[in-house]
Structures are given as C-alpha cells and as structure tokens.
Amino acid sequence: MHKNLLCAATSSAALISNALGSASYKTLLQGMSALSLQQTRGLRDDLKARGIEWREPKKYKKYHPEISGDLEAFKAADISGPTHKMTYAHAEFEQSSPEVQRLLSLEFAHNNELIKMSKLDILRETQRHQYDSGSLAAKITNLTVSIRYHQTEKGYEKLLRYSERRVHLEHLVDRRKKYLVRLRRIDYKRFEWLLEKLNLLYKPRVLKGGPIYRYDSLRKLVSMRCEKLRKAKLAAYKAKLDAQKESFEAEKKSTLEWIKETEEKLGIPVTVDPETGMIEAPLPPRVTIAKRIFGPYLVNKE
Known part of the structure; x- marks a missing residue:
C-alpha cells in the first residue's frame, strides 16, 4: 500500500516537474519519501503495541x-x-x-x-x-x-x-x-x-523456500493474531454458555411439562417427554395429488 502511494506520488511529481523546475521536483520527492517512511514506522509501532513484531530470522551455517x-x-x-x-x-x-x-x-x-x-x-x-x-x-x-x-x-x-x-x-x-x-x-x-x-535431533531434508519479505511475514503474523483472538473469544463464549446450561435445562424441562399437560387437556396425541424431549409421532398418511383431485369421484369397491 505504501509502495503504491509512493509510486503515485512520484508519477504526479514527474508530471508537474516541468512547471515547478528540477529543484521543486527533488524537494517534493524527498518529502514524499520521508512521509512514506514515517507512515511505515508508525505502522510498525502500532503493530508492536498490539503484540505483533517481526524479527529477521537468523541465518546459520550448515555446521551450526x-x-x-x-x-x-x-x-x-x-x-x-x-x-x-x-x-x-x-x-x-x-x-x-x-x-x-x-x-x-x-x-x-x-x-x-x-x-x-x-x-x-x-x-x-x-x-x-x-x-x-x-x-x-x-x-x-x-x-x-x-x-x-x-x-x-x-x-x-x-x-x-x-x-x-x-x-x-x-x-x-x-x-x-x-x-x-x-x-x-x-x-x-x-x-x-x-x-x-x-542426543541428536534428526532433521529431514527440506526444499529451500523463496526469499523472506517483511510485509509478507507481517501479514502472516496479523492473520495468526486474528485467529488467536477469534479462538479466545469463542472459548470465552463457550464457557459463558456452559455456565448457563443448568438454568437452560431447567427452563426446557418446565416448558416441555407445560406442553405435555396442554396436549393431554386438549385430548391430542402427546408429542413431548420432559425427560427425553420430542417423541416420534406417527406421520399422517400420504395423500397423492391424483387422490386429492379425483378422490371424490373414485368409487369405493367395498
């Protein structure tokens, strides 16, 4: 992002360099470079304050x-x-x-x-x-x-x-x-x-990867930080729900008892059980489209 801003500023400065002169063009380019460097440092300080800091990996010799x-x-x-x-x-x-x-x-x-x-x-x-x-x-x-x-x-x-x-x-x-x-x-x-x-550690041979860039590594660190925060929030929400589980079970049982009593008063089949939950009630007979249309015209053979 900062590189794109710098390139855009450089191209704009090149367009107006003929009107302002070479001295003004150099001054403008130096100012934009200083601004980009300041923004980059501010971004690093912000990430560091959030616990994200990238350090260049050490390069060891083969005999280390x-x-x-x-x-x-x-x-x-x-x-x-x-x-x-x-x-x-x-x-x-x-x-x-x-x-x-x-x-x-x-x-x-x-x-x-x-x-x-x-x-x-x-x-x-x-x-x-x-x-x-x-x-x-x-x-x-x-x-x-x-x-x-x-x-x-x-x-x-x-x-x-x-x-x-x-x-x-x-x-x-x-x-x-x-x-x-x-x-x-x-x-x-x-x-x-x-x-x-x-007391040896066997390290299998791995293929050498490409060069390591700061911005790519920072993106990975930010994504890892976000994933860590997401998991922490999910764990906290799960603990909160587990704490409410007993009250929820008590409320569920009382609701099922009320439904059962209501169905018994109305004289309809009971479909719930306060201990196990829902009861598998028999499904109604399946009526095809032809029977719906031509049912009244069909003659009962009996």
Whole structure:
C-alpha cells in the first residue's frame, strides 16, 4: 500500500516537474519519501503495541548445532588418562611413577589423541561388540564426536581462521546425515535408539523456500493474531454458555411439562417427554395429488 502511494506520488511529481523546475521536483520527492517512511514506522509501532513484531530470522551455517541437530556439547575424555597408544600397555602405565603417567597422559598429548579417546569412550556405549568399528552406528558415533569437537569454542576459532576447516566440517555433517538416512531406512528401531543415545535431533531434508519479505511475514503474523483472538473469544463464549446450561435445562424441562399437560387437556396425541424431549409421532398418511383431485369421484369397491 505504501509502495503504491509512493509510486503515485512520484508519477504526479514527474508530471508537474516541468512547471515547478528540477529543484521543486527533488524537494517534493524527498518529502514524499520521508512521509512514506514515517507512515511505515508508525505502522510498525502500532503493530508492536498490539503484540505483533517481526524479527529477521537468523541465518546459520550448515555446521551450526541449530542446523546439524547436535543437542549436546563435546564431552572430552579425562586428561589424566592414558593416550590411545598407551591403552594397549595399560598394565605398564599403571605400574609407572606419577611423573611418567602424567607425561604419557592426555594432558601433554595432541588434540587428536583427545578426540580418539573421546570417540573410544562413547563408542563403547553404541557399538555392537568390542571390535565393532565399521557399522553405521559406529561411523555415526565417530563423526558426531568430531563434529562436536569442532563446534566447541576452541574448534570454532580455528573454523573462523581457516576456510578449509569449515569445508571439512560441512563434509562431516553431510556424511553423518547420509549415514543417518541409511540407518533410518534399514533399522528404524536402532536409528531411534542411537538418536537418544547420542542426543541428536534428526532433521529431514527440506526444499529451500523463496526469499523472506517483511510485509509478507507481517501479514502472516496479523492473520495468526486474528485467529488467536477469534479462538479466545469463542472459548470465552463457550464457557459463558456452559455456565448457563443448568438454568437452560431447567427452563426446557418446565416448558416441555407445560406442553405435555396442554396436549393431554386438549385430548391430542402427546408429542413431548420432559425427560427425553420430542417423541416420534406417527406421520399422517400420504395423500397423492391424483387422490386429492379425483378422490371424490373414485368409487369405493367395498
């Protein structure tokens, strides 16, 4: 509406620009633009006062937890524990001195060792047996740990610094999504169990819609507001009628009793019952048009 007004004003200003001059035309156009902007701001303030406010939706990257579906942060392994290679010599690690254990622990190891041990800790809860590392559930678990490590504050700083890390993380998210789709198709019960175990939210693929415009969104918000008010008024009216139900039933019963007594006094068939309501009375015999016209002329065979 405001755009149409602005276009009409612009066309009118263009028609009179020859008579007023270029300076007057520019002044008029600036004034109409300021008026349209003021009307738009007034409309927004009015809608905001009525509880209708539109905010531009946030745009998240594919690796953001809001899009990837990770409902849980990265769980790091115990830094006082041994590295992945030292797990094969766990007995010797336990027998060594505290200084040696600290040097061989995850405290002084690379971040890759921390990720490996974190994967191993979670994999023990989702794998079918102790040697399971190639099933779909195991692959999804390993990818989930890697994705959540990059989503941490330390990993996110590296993502902002290096573009190839962002691309790599997007590939990890896509690969996990592909494995989830395959597991969902093959074994749905295990798929649900794995989502609950890893605290994941599966989001099926949706087609991208068109651009989001402010005025279209405001129209939808206004229609939703009107629908909400309509339902609230209907609920209040229903509650009001429910409160009057007892008095209405009492009045109905007294009226039916009066009708029944009147019909009995007049000696006509009773058609109402104060307890059940109306009684199905027998219908009168159907008289056809031919019988109405030629009835008096028909001879009774009896």
